[in-house]
Amino acid sequence: MSERRVRIGIDTGGTFTDVVAVDEETGHTTTTKTPSTPADPAEGFLNGVRKVLDLMGLDGSAVTAVSHGTTVATNQLLEGxxxxxxxxxxxxYESVLxxxxxxxxxxxxxxxxxxxxxxxxPADLVRTVxxxxxxxxxxxxxxHEDDARSAARFFRDAGISTLGVCFLHAYANDAHERRMLEVIREEHPGAxxxxxxxxxxxxxxxERSVTTLVDAAVKPKVSAYVTNIRTRLDEIAPDVPFYVMKSNGGVLSAGEVVHQPITTMLSGPAAGALGAALIAGTAGFDRVLTCDGGGTSTDVTVVIDGEPALTTEGSVGDYPSKIPMIDVVTVxxxxxxxxxxxxxxxxxxxxxxxxxDPGPICYPDGGNEPTVTDAHVVLGRIPPHLLGGEIPLSTDEATAGLRRLGAKLDMxxxxxxxxxxxxxxxxxxxALRQVTVAKGLDVRDFTLTTFGGSGSLLACRLMDILGLPRTLVPPNPGNVSAFGLLTVDVRNDYVQTVVSKHVDLDVARVQSVFADLEAQAQAALDGEGFGxxxxxxxxxxxxxxxxxxxxxxxPVPDGRLDAEGSETVAQAFHAAHxxxxxxxxxxDPRQAVEWVNLRVSGIGPIRRPDLVELQARDGGTDRAVTGSRRVFFDDWVDTPTYNRPDLGPGDVVRGPAIIEEFGSTVPVHPGFAVTVDAHGNLLLTKEAGQ
Amino acid sequence: MTNAQKVDADPILVEIVAGTLAAIEKEVETSIGRTSRSPMIRDAHDFRAGIHDRQLRKLTGRSYSALVHPVVRDYPIETMNVGDVYFHNDVYLSEGGIGHLPDLCVTVPVFAANPETDQPEVVAFIQAFGHHDDIGGAVPGSMPSAATSVYEEGLMVPPIKLWDRGVPNESALKIMTRNSRMPDSLAADLDAECSACLAGARRLGELFERYGVAAVEACFEAILTSSTEVYRREILSQIPDGSYVWEDYAEHDGVDEPQLHRQRITLTMDSSKDVPLVIDFTGTGPQAKGPINHCGDYADGNFLKKWLAPILRNLAETPERMAQLDVNEGVVPLIEMRFPEKGTLLTPIFPAPTNARTFVILRLLGVLAGVLAKATGGRMPADQETIRYTGVYGTDSGGEPYLMREVLGGGSGGRYYADGEDTIHVVPDSRNLPTEFTEGRFPLRIERLGLALDSGGPGRYRGGCGYEKHIRVLRDAHFMSIADRSILACWGVKGGKAGQPFQVTVDPGGPDEHDVDALADAEPLTAGTVVRIRTTGGGGWGDPLDRPVEEVLRDIAWRKVSVAGARADYGVVVREDGSADEAATEGLRREMRELRTGEEPFFDRGPGYATLSGGATFNEFDVL
Incomplete structure (x- = not known):
């Protein structure tokens, strides 16, 4: 039996399932990836757990917790x-939809x-009470009890066993909805x-109706998905705490997820943003733009002091969702x-x-339309192979494809x-402007943090276009999302609409609503085992x-809210506006302030992994040079290639250069330089005078 | 390189510039939408931002906008300074860009350094206008339906410098707020517009700084040219050469008795010409005494060209392609507009009132759609009418006056590929008011917000349904309505029937039941009374007897068509259990077909038309 204790984060993507394990004592991380198994995602999940444990020479008894995030599973739920x-x-209101x-x-x-x-x-499956x-x-x-009963029986008789209920003003008083729920339980117990x-x-x-219906719609499938994984996980590590990432930047125990499934939709981007923010924060940067570049899209978010910006104006597929979620802009x-x-x-x-599939032209059996990856490989910005050489890329095919396109434009x-x-x-x-400017933030105050397979390829151009001071590329950029899963706390959000002009505010009522919301949050955290x-x-x-x-x-101050405290809130509002x-x-006394929603987030802190400082390496950066190739920046130029794992803290690499590692590449354009920091992050900056 | 020097547009930069223009326009609109107060701006989204080049050409394409022409006419470009903000709302001095006084328009010049002199000079404009709650005049809301001159409609402000080199003109602001019944929200709306436009101007300035004025302007040129060519190639090519005439009508001007206020278009297509499309408004009826006039004949009809061009998009290959097409200044060179002499609905003489000009310019969309339907054998959507103002005002329990006014959309017309949609609106992102907002803010209870049964025009492709909204006033109040299409209906085409018109009924089903005129400033309502609003259904497309029976049954299940309507309009006989009686349906449909003369007109205007036409059910232009 091993003495080592590890926590595992698993991010299920469309192609690969990324796995990160952190040693609770040393903070050392072990990463791996395994093919995703869309037919039964639990299969890839369990393979990932076993694979990382094998790599560390451990068995299931060493696992202290598993955190899981996925966009793919939820997307499949929506597309299906x-x-x-x-x-x-x-x-x-039968036609509200x-x-x-x-x-x-x-x-x-x-x-x-x-x-x-x-x-x-559809309109024929709507009933009113x-x-x-x-x-x-x-x-x-x-x-009206009779209406309620006949509605419940209608759905029972029609064989409809997933139901959403939304009555007018139920946010202010849930009595009618609770009674409706009781009637359904009596008449249609399986629903x-x-x-x-x-x-x-x-x-x-x-908006509340649609949000409620999405919640209902995904409940059976999310429940089945989570229960399946829970059961299979018990084969390896019985009763190990199992958390699922939420779109609000927290996690929730699997047992609780089935009661609020909508909160786990779109959780993948959240984990990446939080992981990147923790890494950047440890490196000394508290205003961070995260840029997660994948195969089909790039997700960008803004994180300040470790707190990601949240929105309640998101959507899940075609449907608006007012559930708080990390404000991710996907391009x-x-x-x-x-x-x-x-x-x-x-x-x-x-x-x-x-x-x-089919993939870029340069892929084996690739497509025939030129892609961004084809442009990179033609210009020599990425090596002519993927994943450390496992998959060769055809520069010739990509070149031919780009020439065909260029001929039409005379370029x-x-x-x-x-x-x-x-x-x-x-x-x-x-997109990066959108997440900052729309919030009144100056993009130039931020450190760009790039990760994902394609996130770092255009970093130098983004710095130039946006006037950014630096870019940080974490180690193992392909695993930042999985790592992020290990950095987040248990978190539940509660809201109550209470509309009141500030001058008329009943502070005692506000205090009592906050107390109610906090009681709900405490009960949930008690259930999660937090003292x-x-x-x-x-x-x-x-x-x-x-x-x-x-x-x-x-923000609203802690403790008993008084008139002074409420005034502080109003002043904070003016400043935020x-x-x-x-x-x-x-x-301007003529412009009255109004309170609308009161919110409480209950947070159960989880121990965050310590990032390990690396030892400086002997000798110059030549030790990391693997060769050189012709790369086009402003012109073709012989450009050295570096193996990132051979770079150490304090190393400086000046562009033009290409820094390669498994699954990710950083092109350093002429006029830019990279410094390796104590944790092995690459810090990309523009050199003075350029 | 001098500014005047032409450079070829770089295809890469064109895409970058186009993307950035769209992003800036969106940022400006988002900012205004989030910070403004007037429900017309905030919820009905009756506001628009536009980006124009220094030749005053509109570069962005999501929407119509006002014009920069009047600002430059009064303040030549070379006199403009960094930090200037221009303002106007004066309809007759707006070159046709502003249609009524509540539309407050802010214009901010964008500056970039001239590379030769290094001095800042104007390179573009960011402009926004929004429909404010109240700018004075005879009634709250500044839209007096019985106005007979523009002096009753509120404060007219010709182009002025609202900010001079970064300093707001306090005197002007004092005069404007003093003239409004809602001075605080007026000030707030103006702040919202100015701040958003200034931010947009800074950002656009950065684009010029980065790439140089000549390169960016070459991209502007390329964007507009490409738009011109796409419309010529994909849209105008669908219109056979020839001349086509059609007309439609507003029904009511608020002053005279209801009558046919005619708008006529003679559309002439000649694909061999550089300017292939001529839209001639000759035959349009005389200027109305009431406020439905629109100042169309300024700046060669520049505003109306861009206002009407979105209708042309319906000629594109697929709905997806229609949605991709922008309407920017690139459409202007393709269209010549010819206006009748002064003194018509589209060429009113100052100070003719204009506050309800929406009726006329919305109708013009329908006239153009109709004349194109004639030209293309019906390959156009049937009619829709989606703007009307309804509201309730009074004092709340705290003695404070309130005005709940909203824009309720209607059903869209059937298309050759789909039914019309229910309760939509022509203005992008326009929103209705949630009941949970309305009831929290006003002494009202919204008892019902549903669809008006049977309101969609019957057709192979049914028109969409209008609203049915029941408002109960909890305190004594007044109801107001500014609506067209309460007698006339949204027309059906190619065998499709007209939708049902707009209707307001007080105390429906009760002892005091009575209808309210569609133009009403102050219908009294006693506490507890319900007022029912039904908005227009869209016109139908194609023969309703060709509509598959299962689609009619689905409409019944979805509460869009009644069992009686299925029988009368579609010839579908429904049994007690909800299934269709196939044999009876076939028989009834045969009978209904046999009753036809074969000389039915191409357009169905609905039963209301005869009441205003002297008994005729159609006119000479309604047949192919």
Whole structure:
């Protein structure tokens, strides 16, 4: 029996399942990857656990916890046919899903030709119940038991066993929804049910309805997925704590996930952002842009002081979701993004991707449309093989493909290839601007952290376009998402809409709502095994100027809230508004402030892995040089190639240079230099005078 | 390199510039949308940002926008300074870019250094306008439906310098806020627009600094040229050469009795010409006494060309392609507009009122769609009408006055490839008001927000349904409505039938049940009363008797068509158990076909038309 204790993070992607294990004592990490098994993701998951344990010479008894994140599984849930689900709502609102918010996407006049995507519940599977509350939760008309019973029986008789319930103003009073749930339990005991007051206690009936229905729709499958893995995991490490990543940047125990499945949607990007932020924070950078480049797309986020920016205006597939999630902007600019000519005759890159199959032209049995990866290989920016040499790439095929495209534009090979990369870089740059500028942040104050297979390839161009001071490339950039899973705390979010003008604010009521929300958060964390001393409560409130439709979230002080504390919150709102939009009305008494939502996040801290400092290496950087090849930057130039594992702290590599490691490459353009820091991160900067 | 020197556009840079323009436009609009107060801006999204080059050409393509022409007319470009912000809302001095006074328009010049002199000079403009709550005038909301002159409609501000070199003109702001019933939100909306445009101008300036004025301007040229060529190649090529005439009508001007306020288009296509498309408005009816006039005949119809061009997109190969096509200044060189003499609905004489000009310019979209349907044998969508203003105002329990006003969309017309959609809106991202917002803010209870049964025009492809909304006032209040299409309907085409018109009923099913005129400033409502609003259904496309029976049954299950409607409109006989009686259906459909004369018009205008036309059910232009 081993004395060593390890925690394991597993990130299931479309092609590979990435695995990271951290030694609880030494902080050393061991990484590996294994092919994903889409037919039964548990298979790849278990293979990953076994593989990493074998590498470390350990068995299941050494495992202290397993954390899991995936976008793929959830995406498959969405793409696959959703079960037929039923919707029960307030009388008079049977068409709330048909009507939505009346908005037509994109351009003016699109209303003439736009075809609405199918609703999450077809109109014949909607039933209504009499009974009405007002916005303060006061009952206006009583709940109608007979309607409720007949709705429940309708779905039972129709064989519909997944149901969502959303009644008007249930965020203010959940009595009618709870009674509806009881009636369903009596009449249709086998049904899986989500009620809006448990999913999202926030006003706006359409958005809350859809969020509730998505929760209901994915509940059976998420539950089956998690239960399957839990069962199989018990074969290796019985009863080991098993956590699943949430889109809000926390994790949740598997047992709890099945009660709030929607919170785990889109969790993959969250883990990567948090992992990158921890690494950058340890390296001394607290304002971080993360750029996770994959095969089909690039995810970018902003993280300040370790806290990722959250949004409640995200969506899951076609459906809006008001559940808090890390504000990730995804651009269709990855390695497989296809370069093509629009009907207007201009060069476009993405969002269509060649993916892994058929893949770029240069892949064995690759596709026939040129991609970003083809441009990189033609210019020599990446080696003519993948994964340390396992898969050869054909520069000749890629060259021929790019020449064909370039001929249509009357551009030579190099111009075509650099042009494709330049457009791809600008697509990423616009996304990076979007996550910062839209929040009133100056992109130039941030350290770019690049990871994923293709994340670092355009780093020098992004620094140039955006005026960024530096880029940090963590070690094992392909494993940052899996590593990130080991860095996050258990976290649950609770919200209650309480609309009140600041001047009329009933501070005692606010205090009591916060107390209620905190009690819920504590109960959940108790259940997760966190002692009260370890639990941390984070209060925030959403405020706006009276008349605005959007709110700004600001922190609320701990402890008993008094008039002074509420004034602090209002002042924080003015300041945040100025930061976001460039102006505020702090000194204008005519512009009233309004409180809208009160929120509590309950956090159960998990021990974060310590990052290990590396030993400096003897000799110069020549020890890492593996050779040289012709690479095109501004012109063709002989460029040395370095093996990253042979670089050590303090080493400096000046461009032009190519730094290679398993699964990732960093092209260092002329005028840029790389310094290796104590933890083995590459710090890319522009050299003075360039 | 001098600014005037032409350079060839770099194809890579063109894509970068186009992407950045789209990103800036989105940033400006997002910022305004999030910070403004007026429900018309915030929820109905009645605001637009646009980026224009220094030749005043609109570069971005998601939407229409106002014009820079009036600003430059009064403040020549060479007199502009960094930090200037220009403002106007004066319809008659807007060159046709502003349609009514509540649209407050802010223009910010973008500067970049001239490489020869190193002095900043104007290279582009960021502009935004938004429909503010109130700019004074005879009634709250500044849209008096019975106005007979622009002086009743609010404060007119010709182009002025609102900020001079970074310093706001406090005097101008004082005058404007003093004239509004909602001075605080007016000030806030203006701040939102100015801040957003200034930020956009800084960002666009950076693009010029990075690549140089000549290179970026070459990209602008390439973007516009490519747009021109795409419309010529993919869109105009679908219109057979020839001349086509059609007309449609607004029904009501708020002053005179309802009548046919005619808008006519004679469309002439000549593919051999450099300017292949002529849109001639001759035959358009006289200027109305009431506020439905639109100042169209300025700047060679520049505003209307870009306002109408999105309709052309329906001629593209597929709906996906339609959505890809931008409408920027590139469409302008393809279209010549000819206007009738002064004194018509489209050429009003100052100070004719204009606040409800929406009716006329929305109708123009329909007239163009109709004339193109004639030209292409029906390869166009049937009619839709999606803008009307309805609202309730009074005082709340705290004695504070309130105005709940919203824009409720309607059903879109059937298309040759799909049914019309329910409750949509022509303005991108326009939103209805959530009940949970409305009830929290106003002394109202929204008893029902549903679809108006049977409102969609019958057709092989059914028109979309309009809203049915029931508002109960909890305190005494007044109801207001500014709506067209309450007598006339959204037309059906190629055998499709018209949708149902707009209708407002007080106390439906109760002792005081009565309809309210579609143009109403102050219908009194006593506490507890329900007012029911039904908005327009879209027109149908193609013969309803060709609609597959299972689609009609699905419409019944989805509460969009009644059993009676299925029988009367589609000839589908439904049994008690909800299934179709195939034999009876076949028989009924045969009978209905036999009753036809074979001389039915190409367009169906609905029963209301005869009440205004002197009994005729169609006119000479409605047949092929």
């Amino acid at each position: 046919k959703l079960d037929r689900i039923g919707f029960i709502t307030t009388e008079g 048909e009507i939505a918010r009346q908005s037509v996407p994109d351009g003016y006049g699109n209303s003439y030709f736009w075809v609405k995507p199918p609703r999450i519940v 009499r009974g009405r509350l007002d916005h303060t939760g006061v009952e206006v008309r009583p709940f 899986v049910v989500s009620i809006s007051s448990q999913v999202l206690r926030e006003y706006r009936e359409y 269709g600019a990855g390695g497989g993004s296809i370069a093509w000519l629009s009907p207007e005759g201009t060069l476009k890159v993405g969002p269509r991707s060649a993916g892994a 030579d090979l190099e111009r075509t290839a650099t042009g494709i990369l330049e457009i791809s870089a600008w697509n990423q740059a616009n 009260r001393d370890a639990q941390r409560m984070q209060r925030t409130a959403d405020l706006r100027y009276v008349g605005q439709a959007f709110e700004v979230r600001v 100025r930061q976001l939009y460039g102006y505020d009305f702090a000194t």
